[in-house]
Amino acid sequence: MTVRRRDLVAAWLRTFAVQGSWNYRTLIGTGISFVSLPLLRRIYSDDPEARRAAVERSLTPFNCHPYLSGMAAAALARVEMNEHPDTVERFRVALRGPLGRLGDQLVWAEWRPFCAMVGSLLFLFGLDPLLSAAVFLVGYNLGHVWLRVWGFRTGWDAGLQLGKVLQDSWLSVVAGKLRPVNQLLIGLAGPLLAARLTTGPLGAAAWPLMIVGGSLALYAYRWPTHGRRLAGVFLLSIPLIWWLT
Amino acid sequence: MPVPEIVAGPGEWLALVLLGALTALDSVSWPQAMISRPLVAATLAGWIMGSPAAGFLCGAALELMDMLHAPYGAARYPEPGPASVVAGSAYAAAGATTVGPLAAALLLGWALAQVGGWSVQLQRRVNEHLLPDRTNLASRPREIEARHVLAMLVDGVRGALLVGSFTVPAMLITGLSTLGEWEPAQTAYAITAIVLTVAVASGAAARRAAHGVQGWPYFMGGALLGLVLLWLGIGP
Numbered sequence: 417m418t419v420r421r422r423d424l425v426a427a428w429l430r431t432f433a434v435q436g437s438w439n440y441r442t443l444i445g446t447g448i449s450f451v452s453l454p455l456l457r458r459i460y461s462d463d464p465e466a467r468r469a470a471v472e473r474s475l476t477p478f479n480c481h482p483y484l485s486g487m488a489a490a491a492l493a494r495v496e497m498n499e500h501p502d503t504v505e506r507f508r509v510a511l512r513g514p515l516g517r518l519g520d521q522l523v524w525a526e527w528r529p530f531c532a533m534v535g536s537l538l539f540l541f542g543l544d545p546l547l548s549a550a551v552f553l554v555g556y557n558l559g560h561v562w563l564r565v566w567g568f569r570t571g572w573d574a575g576l577q578l579g580k581v582l583q584d585s586w587l588s589v590v591a592g593k594l595r596p597v598n599q600l601l602i603g604l605a606g607p608l609l610a611a612r613l614t615t616g617p618l619g620a621a622a623w624p625l626m627i628v629g630g631s632l633a634l635y636a637y638r639w640p641t642h643g644r645r646l647a648g649v650f651l652l653s654i655p656l657i658w659w660l661t
Numbered sequence: 662m663p664v665p666e667i668v669a670g671p672g673e674w675l676a677l678v679l680l681g682a683l684t685a686l687d688s689v690s691w692p693q694a695m696i697s698r699p700l701v702a703a704t705l706a707g708w709i710m711g712s713p714a715a716g717f718l719c720g721a722a723l724e725l726m727d728m729l730h731a732p733y734g735a736a737r738y739p740e741p742g743p744a745s746v747v748a749g750s751a752y753a754a755a756g757a758t759t760v761g762p763l764a765a766a767l768l769l770g771w772a773l774a775q776v777g778g779w780s781v782q783l784q785r786r787v788n789e790h791l792l793p794d795r796t797n798l799a800s801r802p803r804e805i806e807a808r809h810v811l812a813m814l815v816d817g818v819r820g821a822l823l824v825g826s827f828t829v830p831a832m833l834i835t836g837l838s839t840l841g842e843w844e845p846a847q848t849a850y851a852i853t854a855i856v857l858t859v860a861v862a863s864g865a866a867a868r869r870a871a872h873g874v875q876g877w878p879y880f881m882g883g884a885l886l887g888l889v890l891l892w893l894g895i896g897p
Contacts, residue, residue: 432692433690433809435689435691435693436809436816437792437808437812438690438788439785439786439788439792440785440789441789442795443734445795446808446809449798449805471798471802472798475795475799482693483693520731520733524731525870526870526872528695529869529870532698532728539721540721540896545704545708545714545717545718548700548704549720552701553695556694560693560694591872595876596876596879598870598876599867599871600879600882600883601883602870602883603879603881603882603883604883604886605721606864606884606887607884607891609863609897610856610859611891611896612897613722615897625853626888629860630881633880633884635861635864636862636863637864637865637867637880638868638877640864643729644729644861644865647726647729647858647861647862650854651764652768653854654764654768654855655764655765655768657851658843661847
């Protein structure tokens with residue numbers, strides 16, 4: 417049975433909710449099934465038993481980056497149309513790692529920090545706070561929605577050939593280009609934000625404090641886990657010192 | 662001693678609770694559009710309380726602190742959305758004028774993000790019980806859809822409960838922090854601690870964004886540029 421455009425649109429819209437039932441047993445397996453259902457219903461509309469078997473396959477454990485879940489669901493549905501069920505199961509297992517890694521590298525590690533730093537810096541240089549938050553939100557989601565559209569289309573077109581497409585993917589190239597830019601923006605935002613947060617009577621102590629801060633920032637860069645703990649210690653020490661003195 | 666005026670009625674509380682539900686949903690379940698990021702959640706919460714700038718400032722610091730974590734797979738990570746709503750609204754409600762409420766709001770935001778992370782873990786366990794095994798579900802696709810949506814509703818309720826429970830106590834804490842006497846030395850210490858928190862958070866966040874590549878020259882270049890701009894009086 418031919419899959420209609422409206423089935424593809426329905427499945428794509430469902431990718432926004434793919435993590436709705438995230439759990440430790442199937443991870444986003446149930447979510448992938450939720451996304452795939454409009455396609456599986458159409459593909460197996462005249463064979464209820466085959467549909468039941470396909471839905472059961474779609475409910476097995478799965479994990480990938482949520483924005484690339486549409487790529488996985490679309491490619492799996494395409495493979496369901498043309499290949500043996502054993503191939504579907506092997507393909508499903510093969511997709512998990514690459515789609516998770518690529519999405520994490522591009523979206524969580526680079527695109528989100530980039531947009532957040534641009535929004536923060538605009539505010540620090542005087543833009544209205546609501547506008548700055550809107551710049552972050554709109555800019556981020558232009559990339560987000562585009563990635564979902566591209567991923568779904570690519571998955572549907574490539575099917576079993578998705579591995580080759582991912583090998584030549586631009587995703588890791590973009591992530592690599594954003595990396596130094598993000599380093600620079602986060603470095604720039606640090607002192608500007610600290611100065612804005614602490615407008616007050618530091619006087620002559622401000623510059624020595626900035627030098628100590630810079631040294632600690634480098635320490636946290638080298639040992640990020642220590643840095644995370646230190647941030648908590650500094651915050652917790654404020655009420656403690658206030659109470660003790 | 663002047664008592665701080667905190668203007669938060671049932672209308673504001675309800676708006677914050679709804680925002681909390683939305684940020685909890687957005688964080689994982691739907692639609693992951695980053696409304697749940699501190700920059701947005703705290704700004705909106707500050708706006709509800711009449712000071713979006715206070716919300717944004719608080720959110721920017723929490724954003725930097727949360728950038729150390731990424732929602733990778735089954736790992737437990739702090740959940741910043743509802744926590745930022747509570748922190749941003751509490752800081753804005755306290756007037757956002759002195760370092761006391763700022764320190765209290767950042768500490769609350771950081772601590773509640775940990776609580777949020779635990780509640781996400783708990784919900785993931787609950788979801789396991791909401792979903793029967795796949796052989797049972799496979800023949801009933803409508804039930805898959807219904808249970809999936811139910812799990813999302815539970816997620817929204819979780820966020821609403823977090824914000825509903827902690828907003829008023831958080832506002833009281835930030836309000837109280839403006840009442841107590843702050844000696845100059847205590848103020849100086851609080852400022853120092855906040856500056857150092859931002860410093861270590863930015864260092865660790867940059868390392869996270871470096872994703873295994875040594876990018877510290879760029880990071881330090883950015884920090885030096887920031888210091889030069891401050892020295893020249895450009896920026897905040």
